Amino acid sequence: MLLETRGLTKSFGAVRALRGVDFTLAAGEVHGLMGENGAGKSTLIKLLTGLNQPDGGEMLLDGRPASFNSPRDAQSAGVAAVYQEINLIPERSVADNLFLGREPRRFGLLVDRPRMLDQARDLLNRYRLEVDPRRILRTLGLGLQQLVSIARVVSLGARAVILDEPTSALSAAEVELLYGVVDRLRADGIGLIYVSHRLSECYRLCDRLTVLRDGTRVVTAPTAELPRNRLVAAMLGREPGEAHRPAPPASVAGTADRPPALAVEGLRWRNRVRDVSLRVGRGEIVGLAGLLGSGRTETFKAIYGAEAPEAGTVAIAGRPLRHPRPSDSIRRGLAFLSEDRRAEGVFSQLSVAENLTAAVLPRISRWGVISRRRRDEMVQRFVRELGVKTVGPDAPITSLSGGNQQKVLIARALCTEPTTVMLDDPTRGIDVGAKAEVHRVVRGLAENGLGVLVTSSELEEVVELSHRLVVLDEGRVSGEMSAEGQNPDAVLALLSGDPGTAEPGTAR
Amino acid sequence: MSGIVSGMPPGHASRPAEDRQPATTAPASPPGPAAPPPRRLGAAALRQNSVYIAFALLVAFDLLVTPGFRNPTVVRSLLFEAAPVILIALGQSLAIGTRGIDLSVGSVMALSSATIGLTMDLDQGLAIGAAVAVGLLCGILNGMLVAWLRIAPLISSLALLVAARGLAQAMLGGARVDMPFDGPLSTIGQLAPGGIPAVAMFSLLAALLFSFVVRRTVPGRYALFVGASRTAAVLAGHPVRATLGFVYGVSGLLAGIAGVFATARLGAADANYIGVQFELDAIAAAVIGGTPLSGGRISTLGTVFGVLLLVVLDASFIMNNVNANYAQMLKAAFIVGALFLRRGAA
Amino acid sequence: MSATVPSPVVAAAPPGTSERRQRIVALLQARGAILVLVAAALAAGAAFPSFLHLGNLRDIATAASFLGLVTIGQCFVVILGGFDLSVGSMVGLGTVLAAYAAPYGTLGALLAPTVAGLLVGVVNGLLIVRARMAPFIVTLAGLLALKGLAVLLAGESLVIEQPGLFGRIANGNALGIGNLVLILLLCFGGAALLLNRTRFGAAVFAIGGNEEAARMLGVRVERVKILTYCLSGALAGLSGSLLAAHLSSGLSAAGTGYELQSIAAAVIGGVLLTGGVGTMGGALSGVLLLGLIENVINQIGSLSAAYQGLASGAFLLLAVIIQSGLSQQRTA
C-alpha cells in the first residue's frame, strides 16, 4: 500500500472528528472519500498532510510508519493536498504561487524569473491551462485558482495527491479538464484521494469508495460494487427517503401573471455586468445559467447593491431603488447569499447564534437593545428547520463543518423575512443530504410566495431547481427559457455556443 | 413572525434533523438554553482569568511588602490615577474590537485639556462641555478617515496623535493655565465620597454601560461584526461606515472626558504633559484584559482590570523606590508575562 | 485592516485594455509615493530657492538614512503581516552599544548593535511564533524594555571620544553623495533584491498574503517570521550604530518615535498594513517624503514647535489619503 492509516483518532475539544479510521490508498488508484458534512473527511486529510497531528492510531507510507509534523514534511515525503478552500496567495502571481518555496535560482541565491516563468508556462500548458503566469492570482476566477492549485501539487512530484472537493468551484467545462488531469495522474501511478459531494463525479473517476460517517469508516468498496442507493444510505446512515429524490418543480403559471418580486432593468457594473434585465415573479424560482465567469456573481452583487451599479434600475416588490445598498435591499425584502462563505459570509470569531441573526439585529431589538429571548427563538427555529448540526447556539461558527456553516448563512438570509432571495451557489461544498434540504428549502420559499433567483456551479442543479432559466453570457442576458423538461446537456451546449469550441480554463 | 421555511409541506422541514439525530453523537442543537462547552479547570481557567489572577497576586504582594500600601487612601489615590485611563482603554478596546486601533487618545486628552484652558474663564461648565465636544469631534474625524477614506486606523490615528498634540500646544501657546480653587473642575479633581473618587465611579459606571452597549445593543454588536469581517458585515446589510464613525466617535468622546478628568486632577490645563503615551497603556491594558488585536471580541471587565493592573504596577515601583529604568523593564516583562499566560485563551 | 472584497477587476471587453489599466494603476500605487515625492520636491524648490541645492538635498537624504534603515526592516515585517514597535528603542540602544564598543574598534562598533538587534529580533520572533502572542504587544514591551536598558547603560548620552574611522564611515563623502546616503541606497537595493528575488522574500509575501495557505504550501512560516524580525532588529541596530557614528555619541533617546514613523513611511510608500503587498522603492520614497516635510518646515524657518506638529500631522494625512486613493483604484 502506498498510504495506510490504522485506527486514526482525532478530537477537537468535545468534538470527536475521527474515531479509529482505517484507510488505504494504492498506487495508481483513485480512492473516493465520501460522507456528509462534518463526517470527518477534511480532518482525515489534515492528518494525512501533517496540518494536524492525530490523537491516536498510526499512519504508514510504503508500509513504514510515518508521521508528519507539517505540510512541508508531508510534501517532502510525497503526500500533498489541494484543500477544499483555495489555499494560495491571492496577491502574488500565478508563477509565484506555483513555485513558492522551490523557485529556480541563479547562483543558488537569486530567483531566476525568466526560467521560473518558462517553467510555469510549461506546467500550465501541460494541463492545458492557458493562463499568463504573470497574472496576479486574485484576478483569476475561483475555478482557475483551484486548477492552478492542483497544477502546483502535481508538479511537486507527490506520489499521493489529495483533492478535497476540487470541483466545488469548477465550471462544467473545467471539470472535464480536471478529469483529464486525474486520468493522467492515475496512469502515472500516482495515488489519489478524491473528496467530493458530487456522486456522479465519484462514479466517473474513482476506483474505490470509502464512506465516513461521524468520524468512523462505514464502508470501503470498489466503485462497481457500490450502487448509488447503497452509497447514499451508507453516508446518511439510513435509506434515502423520498426527500432526497429531486421533486419536479411545481408547475407554474407564466411570469406575466405573477406579481413581480424583483425586476432588474439595464443593469451595468464595470465590464462584468453589461446589460442585465430580468424579472422574478412571486413564487417563482429563476435560475441564472452561465459559464464560469459569465458574471453571475457580479450580477447578484450589483442587484443587491454590494457593488454600486453604474446604470440600470432595480425594483423590489415593485418599488424601484435608486442607489441600491445592501442595507436598503434587505429592508425592502431582498436577501442575498454569497458564494464565498469564508470571506464574505461567516464571522469566524462569533457564535452560531450571532452569525445566524447578523442581518436582523434591529428586528430582534427594541430601542437598540437586543432581545435575547427573540434571538434565541429565532436561532432555535432555524437551527431546527434547516437541520444545522451544532452543539448549541453559542458554539463558535468555526466548529461547524462547511456544510453546516452554509446552512447557518442560509438561515441568516431567510430570517430577514425576504420577499426575494438571491442564492449564489447555495450548495457549494454541501453534502447530498444537505443539498436536498437546501433544494427543499428553496422550493418551500417559492411555494410560500417568495421570488428566488439562484445559480449554481452545477448546471444540472440550476436546471433541476428552477422554473425558468435566464442565460447570462459575458455579463449580458442572452436568452430565457422555461426550465421544465430541459436537458442540462442541451443547456450547456447552448451556453457554450458550440460545445466543441468552448475553451475551458481560458482566462481572458 | 411566521416561518418562511415552515411554509414547506408539513413535516418536511424539521424531519431531517430529527431523523439524523440518532446517527450523530454531536447533539443537534438542543432546544432550550445552550449547554456551554464543558469548562475544564486548570490551565484553561488560568488563561481565561490571567488578568484577574495577576492583579490579585500583585495586590497581595503589595500588601505584604510595599510600604504604605496598606493605607486605605491608596485606593483613593490609585483610582484617581486609573479613572481617565479606564475611559480611554474602553474606547481603545472598542476600536480594537473592530480590528482597528486608536493611537490618538493621549493627544486628544491634551486637546481636551487645552480647550478647557481656553474656555475656562468664561464658564467652567461650558469649558467641560467644550472639551468633551472637542474629543468627540476628533473621534468622528478619525472615524471618517477610517470609514469613508478607508485609511488604516493605525495611520489615521497616528496623524491625529501628532496633529492634536500640536494643536493643543498651539492653542495654549506654551503656557499652562491654572484653574481656580473652586468650581466644578476643582470638584471633579477632588471629590471622593467614602474614599472612592467620583471620577472613578464615573469610569466604572461608564464601563458598565459600555459593557451593556457592546453585549446587548445593536451598535455594539455591529462593531464586533465589523471587526470579525468587514466584507461579511457589508453584505449582511450593516451600516459599516456609520458603525466605524460611532466607534471612533466613542473613543474620542471618552478621551475627551478623560482629558477633563486629567485636567481637573492636575489642577491646570496643560497641553504638554497630559496623556503622553497613554495610548500605549490603554492598548496594553485592553490586550492583557482579553481583547485580541485580531478583532471581533471585547472584554470590558478584563480591560478595566488591565488598567488597574498597570496602575498598581506603576505604583508598586514608585512606592518601593525602584529606579525608573528597572521599573520600565520590569513592566515590559510583566506585560509579556501576562499575555503569555493568556496565550491560546479564547 | 479589513479584508478587501475579493471581487476583482477583470478583463474588459477588448481583452487586455483593462489589464493594462490595472497595471498602470498598480504601478501608480507602487510608484505613487515617488510621484508625490517629486511633486512635493518641485513645489518646495519653487517656494524656497535654497531647497534644491545639492547640499540641502544631501542633508535631507542623510538625515533620512537612519529612519530609512529602520523602515526597510519595518517594511519586511509589515509585508509579513506584523509590526515591530521595538525598532525605535533598538536604535537608541544601538547608539549606546556602539559608543561602548567604539574604543575597541570600528568593526565592533558596527557589529555590536547589529548583533544585539538580531538577538532582540530572535526574542521578538520566538515570542510571536512560539508563544503566539500578538506582534503589536510583544514589540511594544520591547519598546519599553530596550529604552529602559539603554538609559540604564548610558544615562542620557555617551561621547565617543575619537570616532576616527567609525566616524568617517558615517560622515565621509564617497562619490560626492555622502556615505550614509550611499549606505542607505545600497541597503535599499539589497533589500529590494531580498524581497523580490529570493525565496525568503517570496515566503515573506506569501505569509503576509495568507499565512494559513503559506503554511500549507510548505513555507516554513515560523522560521521566516523569526528571520524577518531578526532582519528588522538588526537593521535597527545598524541604524543605531551609524547614528552613533554620525553624532559621535551614544544617545539613549535616539530613535524615539521611529517605530511609528517607519510604519507611516512604509504605508505612504504603498505597503499595505494588511500584509502581503509592498515595494522597497515605495518605502524609500515614503521615508524621503517624511524627511522632505521636516526640511520644508525648517525652510519656512519660523514655525513654532507646536505648529510643526500640526503641520506634519496634516502632511502625513494628506500623503496617506492620496496614497490610499490610489490603492483603492486598484482594489475597488
Next chain:
Amino acid sequence: GTQATGDLVVQNQSSQSCTNASPAKGSLSGMLVGFSQSENEQNPFRAAETASVKAAAKKAGVSRLLYTNANDSQAKQVADIQSMIAQGAKAIIVAPLNATGLQPALEQAAAKNIPVVTIDRATAGQPCRDFITFLGSDFATQGKRAADAMAEATGGNAKILEIQGAYGNSVETERTDGFADGLKSHPGLTLVAAQTGNWSATDAQKVMEQLLLAHPDANALYSHADVMTLGAMRAIQQAGKKPGQDIKIVSIDGTKALVKAISKGEAQADIETNPRFGPQAFSALSDWFAGKPVAQKIIMKDALFDKNNAAEAIKSNATY
C-alpha cells in the same frame, strides 16, 4: 536679585577665551543668524530662552533669524543646523539637546568659519573650533544651593523626597549630585526617596502622590524643575497636606508660577536657571566678529528666590 532689564547677566567667566583669527569687517546687523532650539516651548524656560534670543536678534539688527526646533530629536538638531548652514547662516546660536551629538553639525560650521554659540547646556566639542563659547548655569551649584536653601527652610531637620529630571540627563545628574553634596554639610537632612518625574508635571504629580503614601513621614520636597514642582504641589494638596507647611519645598528654575507660590508661602525657595541668553550671546558674537577675545565659558547669574524677595520679584517682573 537680578535685573531683568539688565543686558548682561553674568556670574563669572572662564579665563580661557577664543579669538577670531581673521576678523571680518561685517557686523551683526544685516547678517543671517540661526538659532537652533532643542525642545518645544511648552516649558517656560525654553519659551523665555527663545524669546530672549529673538528679542536680542532684533536689537542687534540681524537681517533674519532662522529658527528651528529639534523637538527632542538629536538627529533633527544636527539636520536643523546643517540646513541653516545650507541656507547661508553666518552665525549660529544653539541650545543643545544633549551633552553630545552635535559634532557633525559643529564641524560643518567650523569648516565654513561660522561661529557657534552654545547656550544652556554644554555639548561635546572643542572650544574655539567647534564653538566659540558656552553660556549657561552651573547645575551642580544649583543643587548645592538647593540643599542650603532646604536647610534654611526646614531648620536643618527634614525627611526629603526628591523628584528628579529624566534619568541620566546631565542636568539631572548634576542637580542630583550637587544636592547630595550639599546635604553633607547638613546632617539633619535625610533623603528618603528619589524618583524621576521626567521633567513632566503629570509624572511628578503621580510620583509625589505615591511617594507620600509610601513615606507619610516625609516633610520636604526637592524638585529639579518648577514644572514638576507644580505637579507635586498638587499631589501634596490632594493628599490632604499643605504645600509649604506640611511639606517644605525647594525647587529649581525660578519661573513666575513658583515664585508666586513662594510669596504665598506655598513653597520655600527657588533657585533660578537664567534663560536670558540672548543679549550675552549676541555680544559674544559681535566680540568675535570684531576680533575681541570671547570667554570660553560664561556662567549666568542665577538668582535665589525665597520669602524675602519673592513678592518683590513678582512685582518687578524679574521672573519668567
